[in-house]
Amino acid sequence: MTKTLLHIDASALADRSVSRQISARIVEHLAPAEVIRRDLSxxxxxxxxxxxxxxxxxxxxRSDAHxxxxxxxxxxxxxxxxxxVIVIGTPMYNFAVPANLKAWLDQIARAGRSFRYTESGPEGLLTGKRVIIAIATGGTAIGSDHDFASGYLRFMLGFLGLTDVSFVTADQLGTPAETKLEAAQAQIARLAA
Structure with missing residues (x-):
């Protein structure tokens, strides 16, 4: 059983957000003992x-101002x-991650704290954690040439040492959304708790 889970949501929408709905279902499925909540709205x-x-x-x-x-x-x-475990719920805005999720990544990408430079190149320091990303898109297929969100997230998190990354996707919701949401629910059911 997962002890502590960090649940991050990046959608600007509240109740109508598909990525928020999916990330909440993932957290419920994993049933952690403690949830740290970070809403980037x-x-x-x-x-x-x-x-x-x-x-x-x-x-x-560092001074007090620093x-x-x-x-x-x-x-x-x-x-x-x-x-x-870290669960991130995010939409794709304009083919990429929302600015608020980028700002979160910028805040946690700190040389000496979350990564370090070595003679053989950068080394991520946030190791040993599982990351599950719930991502929803209106018209862009995840993994397509126009998807600049999932590859960026996988690379950036990996740079920080978070290499155990999986996606639960509800993409191309402009097409029949019910089918996409059912597929996302099936992906959640296959997640190991």
């Missing part, structure tokens, strides 16, 4: 010059580090 700040300056200042030399700049990022990374 309240957008995170984008990276600024001050944030970057604070991030690249060695930890033992620490304040990184406080949210530290909190987001704490959530990821605590979780055994």
């Amino acid at each position: 309240d957008p995170l700040p984008i990276l600024t010059q001050d944030w970057i300056g604070a991030n690249f200042t060695p930890a033992d030399q 620490k304040a700049q990184l406080a949210l990022s530290d909190s987001l990374l704490d959530e990821v580090e605590r979780a055994e």
Whole structure:
């Protein structure tokens, strides 16, 4: 049984969001002991010059202002580090991930904390976790030439050490949505708890 699960939703829609519905079903199916909830409909700040300056200042030399700049990022990374499983519900907006999900990834991609550079190249530090991504699209097929979301997510999460990534998809919902939702439910049923 999963002990701690981080549940992230990125859709700007509330009750009508297919990705939110699917991610909620995944969490219910896995029945974790604890759920950490992160709703990105309240957008995170984008990276600024001050944030970057604070991030690249060695930890033992950071001022109180630096620490304040990184406080949210530290909190987001704490959530990821605590979780055994991460469930991300996201739509595809304009062929890619929503800006709020990109902002979350920017906040957690920190050299020395979530990855490090070695002589043989970058090494992800957020290892040993399972990631399940519920992704919904209006007209774009997942894995098609126009899908710039799933490949980006797989690469970016892998860069951080999160390599056990699977997708539950409800794509091309512009076509008969009921069939797509039934297919997504079947994918959830096949997930090992």
